[in-house]
Amino acid sequence: MWSVVSLTDASAFAWITDGRDVPALDDAGSPDWNGNIVAHCIPRIFEAYCKIFHPIHEDASIHDHAITWDEERRGNPATFENEPGKKALAGILIDSVFVRQGGGIEAEPETRLLWRTAAERYGLVFHPEFNDNSFRKAFATGSWPRHLLGPTEGTLDRRTCEALIDVLKPFSEKQTIFFRFSDYLMNDLPHLYAGNLNEASSFLTKSHFGGTPESWWPEDRNWCVHTDWDLTFTLVGGSRVVVDACLDHPMLECLEVKPETRIDYRADRINLPKSPPVDTSSKTDHTKREFYNSKM
DSSP states (O other): OOOOOSSSSSSGGGHHHHHHHHHOEEEETTTTTOOOOOGOOOTTTTEEEEEEEEOOOOOOOOOOOOOOOHHHHOHHHHHHHHHHOOOOHHHHHHOSSSOOTOOOTTOOOOGGGGGHHHHHHOOOOOOOTTTTGGGTTTTTTSSSSSSEEEOOSSSSSSSHHHHHHHHHGGTTTOOOEEOOHHHHHHTTSSSSEEGHHHHGGGGGTTTTTTTTSSEEETTTTTTTEEOOOOEEEEEEOOOOOHHHHHHTTOOEEEEOOOOOOOOOTTOOOTTTOOOOOOTTTTTHHHHHHHHHHHHO
């Protein structure tokens, strides 16, 4: 039986909303935009922070590593538009300025391509502000190679979530865990829930959630996990030992970050020092950026 219960009293979440930095109301389309940082998601109260990269996998059945996702879509439009489950992908391919397959990936562990390895493969510097947009330098057309799957955006996959649960168990025994979902994703459904730590991954199997919580934390607030709906990595804040346990876990690909570390799509100023402002010709991308800034 599912032990998670919804909460009407939102006060358990107040320490996060009150403790996070408030982003400046800058125009994300401006070259002078200061971007979003870790402290816009998790309060600056923790001893340490890290980001966990959502997995990338390689599809061994695709032998042509030069073909891209947008090229496959153009070559097989009927396949993407008519097969069950692929209409959403077709829409993404039409509207997006940076195309990849990222939804619903649950590939075998041996197919995983570490972000660090991918960065080295494409001649990029792997550093705390590295993100999926860092690959723009390597993927000049704006589309990822067809043989790469993921990373997922806005949710942890099951294996990564369960690995993180294992890391956090020693630091939250017998405590109630709070789970909070994004305003954007839940609409009129309850946003705040309580349960045990093992339930964090169970939200993946519930159709009206469709992913892991945006924020989750224990009663004693010893740690906090945040997966923003617009990002391909998850942030963790906690004590030094909590973050070290994340960094040391073989299933989690992590980098240590600071509250000031940028996390937005223009964060990587090493690989993309002249990264342009958002392309407002893409309605999907522009709308997402506006909502993201308004909710942070």
